[in-house]
Amino acid sequence: MSAAPAPTRRLPLVLRNPSFGRVWAGQLLTQAASRMFQVGVVWWLVGFAGGAHRGLASGLFLMVSTLPAVALAPVVARVVARYPHRSVLAGAAALAGAVAATAAGAAYTGTLPVAAAYAVGLVLAACQAVFDPCLTTSVPELVDDADIESATGFELSTQSVAGLCGGLLGPLVVDAGALCGVVAVSAAAYLVAALLVVSARFPGAAPSSGPTYGTAQEEAAAPGRRTLRQVLTGLPFIRRVLVCFAAANVFTTAVYVVMPLYTRQALHAGGSTVASLEAALGAGTLIGSFTGGRLPGRPIAVGSACLAVMAAALAGPGLFAGHVPALGSMAVAGWCVGVIGVRFVALFQRLVPAADKPGFFAVMQALLGATFPVSSLVFGVLGDHLTARTLCVAQGAGLVPVALALWWLGGRSDGAVPPPPTASTRPLTPAGEAR
Secondary structure: OOOOOOOOOOOOHHHHOHHHHHHHHHHHHHHHHHHHHHHHHHHHHHHHHOHHHHHHHHHHHHHHHHHHHHHOHHHHHHHHHHOOHHHHHHHHHHHHHHHHHHHHHHHHHOOOOHHHHHHHHHHHHHHHHHHHHHHHHHHHHHOOHHHHHHHHHHHHHHHHHHHHHHHHHHHHHHHOOOHHHHHHHHHHHHHHHHHHHHOOOOOOOOOOOOOOOOOHHHHHHOOOOOOHHHHHHOOHHHHHHHHHHHHHHHHHOOHHHHHHHHHHHOOOOOHHHHHHHHHHHHHHHHHHHHHHHHOOOOHHHHHHHHHHHHHHHHHHHHHOOOHHHHHHHHHHHHHHHHHHHHHHHHHHHHHOOHHHHHHHHHHHHHHHHOHHHHHHHHHHHHHOOOOHHHHHHHHHHHHHHHHHHHHHHHHHOHHHOOOOOOOOOOOEOOOOOEO
C-alpha cells in the first residue's frame, strides 16, 4: 500500500496572486511614504521648527493630515463606486507623487515653509483617503472568496510595515538635516506605486469603458444603490461597533502627538528614539495583523479584551518612565491594533452586502478618522500645558470605558456576529460548488 502524498505547502497569497501582490506592494509604498512624511514633519516641528508651541504645531499638522479622510468620504464613495478601481488607485498614487516631487524641488532650492509642509500633508492625505478604501473594496476583485481573510491580513499589515519603515526613516532623515530628503523619497515611493498598480490585473472587475453611472439622476435610480446614511442605517450592529472604535481612536491616535513629546520631555532623546518607538509600534501591528485571525473567540470578545490591554499599555510609560517601558508599550499597543483590525475588517467584508461596500468602507474610514483631527489638536494643545507622562495616563484611562462599552455591546448582539466561515460554510457559486 502506497503512502499518502504529503500535503503541499501553499505559497503566500502575494506570491500565488501576482496582481494582488503588486497592488499590495503599491499600498505598502504609499502608506510608508505618507507615514514617513508625517512622522518626519512632526519631529521637525517638535525638535526644530515648532518653537515654544511645538505641541500645538505638531497637533495642528496631524489634524490637517487627517481631515481629508473625514471631509472627502462622500466624494470617495462616489469615485470608488463609479470608476474602475485600477484607474482610481493609480491616479491617486500618481497625483501624490507629483505633488511630493514638486515640494522636494522647492525644498532643495531653499527651506520649505511650515505652511507649505501643511499643504503638502493635506494633499498626500487626500490621495491616501482615496487609495485605501478603494483597495479594500477591490479585494474581492483580486482574490477568491477563500482568500479574503488572508488578503485582508496582508492589506492591514501594510499600515504596520509602513509605520515600521516610514516611522523609522522619517525622524532619522530629519535629524540628518534633510527634510528635503523625506519629501523626495516619498515622491519616488508614490510614483513607483502608481506603476505597480497599472501593471496589475483585476480579474474580478466588471468590464467598463467609463464611469459606472452617468448623471446624478441615473445614479439615484440605479437598482441596489443606497446613500451613505442608508448603508449605516441598515447595519445597526456594525454602526455601533464603529462608534465604539471611533471613541477609542480619540485616545489611541493621540500616540502620534504624545510619542514625540514624551521623547523630548521624559526621555530627553532625539530622532533615533522616536524612530525606535515608531518601529516598535509598527512591528507590533504587523505581528497582530498576522496572528489576529488565529486567536479564539468572537470578534467582539477579542476586540474588547484588546482595548483593555491597550489601555494598560498606553498608560504604562506615564507610570514608569524609561526607554524600555516605552518600547514595550508601543509594541503591545501595536499588536492590539493589528488584531482588532484584521478581525473586524474581515467580519465587515462578510457582513456588508457587496453593493454597499464602496460606500461602507469610505464611511468606515471617515467615521474612524473623524476623531483623529480632534484628538491631534486637543492632545497637541494639552502637550503645551501638561507633561507627556500625564498625557500617557490620560490615554489609558480614556480607553477603559470604551472597552467596557464594546464588551457590553457583544453581550447584547451575540446573534449578529457569525463565526468565521469554514470550508463547508463558504458561499456557493451559482453552480452550487463551494469556492
